[in-house]
Amino acid sequence: MVVENHSTWEGRCPKYEGIAIQDALAVPMVYRGEFIGILDIMTLAPNQRKLTISDAEVLEMFATHAAAAVKEAQYFDQSQQRLRELEAINSLSKSLRNANTRQEIVNALLSETIRLFDGEAGAVWLLDPLSGKLVQQSVTGWFRRIQQEPLSPGEGLVGWVFEQGRPLLSKEFICDERASMNFRQQAQPGWGGVVIPLNSKEEVYGALVLAFPSYRTLKKDEIKLLGAFCEIAANALQRESAMGLLEQRVHQLLSLRTVDNAINSSLDLRLTLDILLEQVLTHVHAEAADILLYDPRTYSLKLVAQRGYRSLVAHPLNISLTIGMLAQILIDRQMQQIEDMTNISIDQTRVSLFLDEGFRSYLALPLIAKGQLVGVMEVFRRDSKSIAPIELDFLQTLSGQAAIAINNATLFDELQQTNTQLTLAYDSTLEGWARALELRDNETEGHSRRVTSLTLRLAQCLGVPEAEWIHIRRGAILHDIGKMGIPDEILHKPGPLDEAEWDIMKQHPIFAYHLLQPIPYLEKAVVIPYYHHERWDGSGYPQGLQGEQIPLEARIFAVVDVFDALCSDRPYRRAWAQEEAIAYIKEQAGRLFDEQVVEALLEIL
Template identity: 45%
Template sequence: TRLLVLRDISDRIVREQEMEAISRVSAALRSPAMREDILQAIVRQILELFQAEACAVLLNRPGDKELIVNAARGNWEHYLGETLQPFNDISVQVNNNRKPYIKNKPLEDPQFAHQAAVLRNIAAVACIPLMTQQVSIGVLWLGTQTPIEEKDIQLLTSIADIAASSLHRAELYEETQQRIQRLAALRNIDITITASLDLRLTLDILLGQVTSHLNVDAASVLLFNSNLQVLEYVTGNGFRTNTISRSRLRLGEGHAGLAALERRTIHIANLQESGDTSLRRAFISAEGFITYYAIPLIAKGGIKGVLEIFHRSDLVPDPEWLDFLEALATQAAIAIENARLFDDLQRSNMELILAYDATLEGWIHALDLRDKETEGHTQRVTTVTLQLAREVGVNEAEMINIRRGALLHDIGKVAISDSILRKTGPLTPEERAEMEQHPVYAYELLSPISYLQPALDIPYCHHEKWDGTGYPRRLKGEQIPLTARIFAIVDVWDALRSNRPYREAWPENKVLQYLANESGKHFDPRLLDTFLNLLNRLQNPQP
């Protein structure tokens, strides 16, 4: 009876010790959120708990049958990031059959033959599967100086289960964080595409997201030149040299050319053995790239370019990695399409503006042909009016309307009869009244044309006077639009300096005296002073 009591007490103490150990390990693994921190906590706790000589955690590597050392301490620390080579077959076996392996005196096992260095100061080893949700995610290795007993296996298995659950939790947390970061990256690219039409800037930001979130060494974008039917380098990230900037591939040439031609993703697991015959082979070898992806950039059914991914080691991506790569490629294609649409729109708009301006100049040329005496006047006053407008601080965006208004200032004269327009003598009161209608005719002619409406002030108001005695509406002072007040000065200045059917051109000093006399009457005094200063600088440039 006494022996049974002692055994019961002994078992209770062992269970309490086990519970205390499990509680301590659980507490240590509860706080860390990242997998790396949990791995370090696992090997540290197990090494302390069992007073072990060595401990290692090996995890499955996607797409590979081998298990890789993700955390290690003691004798096996130098295997970190590699396979635990001497124990590899056992690791795979335990991982597959999910049953622990325990060996006291491991040197007696033929599998450990010639492994005395690895088992230095180690008298027993154990390999425990890391199980979570009925799936093995790796194994836990332990090496001790003392034999490993059944109770040790039970405790080690319990701790392995806790460790596996913690690692699974960390993996879920990291996957969630990665998804959030990738969604944020896609959002940032969306914002860039929306906010900027600078294709180079957008693609540079996109490639930065590619290399950071896909954890690859380098990436580039080749744009498809539809005129030449070639792929041309536009930007890249992560390259050691600028050799790739000279890339120019025909459709079907090289891996990128094939991806564009066949409109499918090309994956090369080992570029060094791929047999690529393109001119980039030497560049790839010099850069040391191993893994490669070429993703065709397609928008609205058309090929826009190719996104290239380069990595200097083996790359075993998961489905989410590939999905994110496809999403980035889609955004790159949209960015290229948007930029090209904007370029086409700008080009069309510029061509339309040039066509409009050519039409205006055609009108003015027709007017000059009708009135030979004023030929060249329009071009001269347009140039000087723009100079004076800038001098007084008119917004640069208004210059196009000022130019058009100046070019069209006398367009209303097309409605004036030749007998009045070409008359060499003084006009009769009736003829004068008819001539003074030409600003009204200009307004009636131009106002229905929407793109010329902002330019109406000069054709309609350039004969108004500061003191209100002008025509056609007798506007006074600042009732007269600024651009019309500017133009009125330049118009009179150039007209007086030019020959007319009814008079000779005035000398420069007489013109300037007349302008000065008309300050506050015909002309805005402030604008006239600015014009005279500008004229002085133009006629007497500083050395």
């Protein structure tokens, strides 16, 4: 376009007012259809030469070349900028690859951004999942002098960015009403900055704060690059969080296996519960934990296991459930979590204990096995922070294991008690049989009791395993049970038996064998009733065994039975003196009796 008289041209620019412009020529700068700018020339008055169309054609040629040159320069600047951005991203990525923890990640982010953007102060804030607040995780420059308190989402510049998920520019911190009062009062005058969210595709982890002098204006490309930095760091935090979560899950599974092994390998409930509580304090952010057993007969709980208490607590501690939160937990059978238990009554028994311990945060999980409440697991913290969700899941699983352990122990105790009662009943029955035999055989009263006691002492002296003692006892009590099959006329004959009668009498060990062998409860006890008339030299009956062919239990009882018989009155003779009986036993050692057994008997008499 050619303007022949600029002073009268209605489209003249106020910028040129006062300049004696005679005429002007302007042509567009276009590169491949893209408008780049305008190239214009002017003549000043007085000038006799007028700008013409020919001048315009020449200027258009220059404009075409100039547009190409400008575009190439822009391409070069952009490529250099992209190169610098890629180098910066590569540098940050390299630093983050060497970072293994959250702290190392945020330190690397802050260090790299300060270096690349010539910053003088900055900080990285991360969300604490336990408290739900933003906490300053890394800081540098004059930010170090600021005493920062944790911020809630939406509070201050950092809280706003975290909540909104987009960058925020502040011209000067001390004048920015969006900043927290604490920060505004401590910030340096003449400084502003930018706050960028640390967000991945899934969530926001925190924010990056960089401080710059107020005169410095950040370009859009710089803010965009900072956003890319923060996204890379957020992805690194996400990976670290995922790895941490996976590692925590693995540790929890190993912990659950440890508890399972304790439940399956031990019948000691207190030992199992101690192992369980140890796993609680190892894998949960808590300072103390305990297990309370429920007694439905008294409607009370007993403290039977605890970890982390500072004071010594007597076990079991009985806890009344008239009032308090524990009573409600037993009714509702629901988990209860309290961030501050200072003014809440858990129960009336432990008020002073909780005050002395300084507990603040409280978690109670009912222990339910097969639909029945068996107890409560309590977890304590000495601050007002709640337990994280992943740890709550773990505790609920552990509470299930605790309930199983308690139920198993209860069933075992009940079974053991029933077994003891049955054993006592069986043994009482055996003693009744023995007494009946004594009455039928005219035995001296107490013969079975005496020989049983002495046989057990002798067996212990000779090193018979403890597991065999119960069978020895039962066998000794029933040693003459076979005489139930002997006719009364033979059993009660006042004088010596003839040969035929002796043949019948010698059958009573065989009768005992056939009577006791089919009974599993007495199967191992049959040794003494069957073999106690065998003799060391083979002269005994019913099988004529000799030496060590005869079971040790029978060899022991044979000596004791003869000794007690000699020392007791019989219808056909009076009792021998103990010295006479001992002399006879010694005389028959190595013939009728095992010499080692005789020596042991003489030691304990």
